Amino acid sequence: MSRSSQTTRVLVVEDDADIAMLLARSLTRAGFGVDQISSGADVLPTLRRGLPDLLLLDLMLPGVDGIEICRALRADPSTAALPIIMLTARAEESDRIVGLELGADDYITKPFSPNEVVARVRALLRRTTRPEGRSRLTHGAIVMDIERHLVTVNDAEIHLTAKEFLLLQYLLEHPGRVLSRDLLLSDVWGYSYTGGTRTVDVHIRRLREKLPALADTIETIKQFGYRLLEPGA
Numbered sequence: 001m002s003r004s005s006q007t008t009r010v011l012v013v014e015d016d017a018d019i020a021m022l023l024a025r026s027l028t029r030a031g032f033g034v035d036q037i038s039s040g041a042d043v044l045p046t047l048r049r050g051l052p053d054l055l056l057l058d059l060m061l062p063g064v065d066g067i068e069i070c071r072a073l074r075a076d077p078s079t080a081a082l083p084i085i086m087l088t089a090r091a092e093e094s095d096r097i098v099g100l101e102l103g104a105d106d107y108i109t110k111p112f113s114p115n116e117v118v119a120r121v122r123a124l125l126r127r128t129t130r131p132e133g134r135s136r137l138t139h140g141a142i143v144m145d146i147e148r149h150l151v152t153v154n155d156a157e158i159h160l161t162a163k164e165f166l167l168l169q170y171l172l173e174h175p176g177r178v179l180s181r182d183l184l185l186s187d188v189w190g191y192s193y194t195g196g197t198r199t200v201d202v203h204i205r206r207l208r209e210k211l212p213a214l215a216d217t218i219e220t221i222k223q224f225g226y227r228l229l230e231p232g233a
Contacts, residue, residue, distance in 0.1 A: 009033040010121060011052040013043055014087065015061055023056060026114035027121065040064030044072060051082060054125055059088035067102060074103035080159035081149060083124050100202045105163035123190035127166050137172040140213050140231035144172060158210055163188070167203050171218065171228040180225040
């Protein structure tokens with residue numbers, strides 16, 4: 001594994017040496033520190049020695065694949081909020097959804113533009129490291145501490161992925177407002193997202209599952225988007 005001295009670190013997990021080198025060069029030129037490993041089996045031991053700011057994870061890896069890695073990271077409270085972008089040669093929507101269901105924050109298909117990867121990394125990091133507006137938001141028993149990146153329900157911590165946290169924050173900041181899927185993609189994902197609006201639906205469903213109080217208060221606006229209702233409305 002190679003390591004740069006840059007403050008913001010991206011761990012690239014890619015077994016194709018040419019693609020890994022392309023990603024490392026592009027990210028380094030953009031000012032990121034880059035660590036590289038090529039085997040899925042090395043990911044968890046590497047993360048135990050220190051967490052990066054973002055994980056760029058290939059789906060198809062020798063030994064342990066990206067799906068297994070993502071599942072393990074989301075099940076561990078110490079890595080549950082680690083920003084993850086998945087890379088894959090599979091372009092089918094079903095494959096994208098699998099990655100998102102397991103907690104990936106973003107999904108990029110090969111071949112890709114290095115500039116697009118850098119833009120996605122920047123967008124995700126910008127939204128996971130910079131608190132905006134109020135530092136504390138509430139919705140019934142749900143309390144969100146933005147600066148501490150913490151969500152609790154009746155004082156019990158709820159572990160959300162980076163993108164789930166940002167989506168919940170956006171909903172809590174815009175109660176009662178009808179939010180289109182395109183608007184959510186633009187304001188939460190932070191760029192012209194090409195993965196389709198199904199991404200929003202997957203993340204909304206995961207929020208409802210992790211926070212049952214939202215099951216009745218996130219209203220689905222048919223063929224348009226969502227609205228957060230007041231508790232008990």
